[in-house]
Amino acid sequence: MLAPERRNRIMHILNQHKQLLVKDVSLELGVSEGTLRNDLKILEEDGLLERTHGGAVLPKPPTQEYTFHSRSQVNQTEKMMIGKAAANFVQNGQCIILDASSTSLELAKHLVQYDYLTVVTNGLATAQELTRNPHISVIVVGGVLRPGSSSLEGLLGKGLLSQIHADILFTSARGFTVAEGLTDFSVYEAELKKTIVSNVSKVVALLDHTKLNRRSIATFAEMSQIDTLITDPGANPEFLKQLKGVEVVIADSL
Incomplete structure (x- = not known):
């Protein structure tokens, strides 16, 4: 079992039972207790759990439910700057894909004046924003809608996306x-x-400075596959210097 899959299993167990013991889960997953403790350390660093003596528990819930709306309010100014800068990469007649993030929604707000675009997205808020322009063809990728979410999740759209060769x-x-x-x-x-x-x-x-030099469970693009990074002026210059082969754009102030 690969580390990303194993850590996803750990979080599934934790979400089910609200707590876990290292000795029990190591047996269930067929890994050593040392390996499991290392997984818990990484997950704790990402803010996904809190380690306890011999196990882990879910972190204390925030005072405000972490919905799409509440996420969109975090670093909102930076996201608006990044979305505006990203619009400069779009040309009429292209087919583009926007994920369901709040930063991509900010980009969508700057596309309403474009002509003859095809936009593929799994973000409901993004799709609704784009329908303000009748010259944009919007394709919504299917999936499961979670409570408090504005994105369609899961692998139901994988077949469709494998057939789309976007710009x-x-x-x-x-x-x-x-x-x-x-x-x-x-x-x-x-x-x-x-x-x-x-x-x-x-x-x-499209990453504000708080996402840089931070990791989560599963990789979906190696650095060699990334052409451009658009971030905000708060990005650490020392980190940006390490991004060999990646075009770095610092979004201007609004």
């Missing part, structure tokens, strides 16, 4: 490091994005 994928991520590339919490979402990355001509990552 650009605009995507956010839970984290981005030199070693792991673009990472996401959901293994299923990562698998879906892997399919997209393998078929598009260009990958543009």
